[in-house]
Amino acid sequence: MNLKIKHARFLWIVGVVLALSLAPGCNDNGPSGKVFTPTLTATFASDGALADNGVGLEFDSYSSADNELTLKVVVQNVGSFYGAAVAVEFNPFILEYLHADLPAASFLAEGGATVLFDKNLYGTALVDIVASRQDAALPGVTMVAGQKEVLATITFKVLKATQVQSPIVFAADVAADLLWVRSCASVGACDLVTADITFVGGTVTVVAN
Numbered sequence: 001m002n003l004k005i006k007h008a009r010f011l012w013i014v015g016v017v018l019a020l021s022l023a024p025g026c027n028d029n030g031p032s033g034k035v036f037t038p039t040l041t042a043t044f045a046s047d048g049a050l051a052d053n054g055v056g057l058e059f060d061s062y063s064s065a066d067n068e069l070t071l072k073v074v075v076q077n078v079g080s081f082y083g084a085a086v087a088v089e090f091n092p093f094i095l096e097y098l099h100a101d102l103p104a105a106s107f108l109a110e111g112g113a114t115v116l117f118d119k120n121l122y123g124t125a126l127v128d129i130v131a132s133r134q135d136a137a138l139p140g141v142t143m144v145a146g147q148k149e150v151l152a153t154i155t156f157k158v159l160k161a162t163q164v165q166s167p168i169v170f171a172a173d174v175a176a177d178l179l180w181v182r183s184c185a186s187v188g189a190c191d192l193v194t195a196d197i198t199f200v201g202g203t204v205t206v207v208a209n
Contacts, residue, residue, distance in 0.1 A: 083132020
């Protein structure tokens with residue numbers, strides 16, 4: 001096929017595509033001119049079961065009306081749990097961080113303790129969360145085997161469907177040494193130490209309906 005024929009065929013294909021795109025009901029806006037926006041459905045799957053002395057992510061809720069996905073940051077049986085600073089990484093092309101919140105009745109307030117809660121977004125793909133008791137005379141919260149508590153919730157805006165599963169993980173290099181326990185031999189005699197903790201993240205899958 002010579003160059004003239006190739007060029008003519010290319011122009012013809014372009015012309016057909018343009019004609020089809022302008023035909024009523026054959027463009028993205030439809031015959032009414034309204035933009036079609038697919039409904040997105042997001043699901044979350046944990047990377048594994050959470051064990052004692054662990055911090056993990058779990059599904060909380062999803063609103064298809066506003067495409068908002070909320071996950072729970074949970075801790076399980078961390079002896080004399082006093083607080084934590086954890087960093088969570090996510091894919092900013094799939095998820096947009098909206099906010100992180102402390103539960104209305106935080107288990108960290110046990111015994112009348114004051115609770116410190118703070119969060120910071122670094123760039124567009126990592127959110128750092130700090131939740132801790134603050135009273136100098138109080139020990140950490142005593143937990144038993146299998147006991148699981150919600151440390152915080154994180155809400156994301158789901159931006160688009162995923163081609164593959166999108167991981168949400170704890171940034172271990174930031175978080176590994178920033179979870180602490182506190183035990184008191186007597187009132188006011190408390191030792192604050194870091195704990196040996198395992199972190200369990202997960203993956204988000206988003207489909208367009």
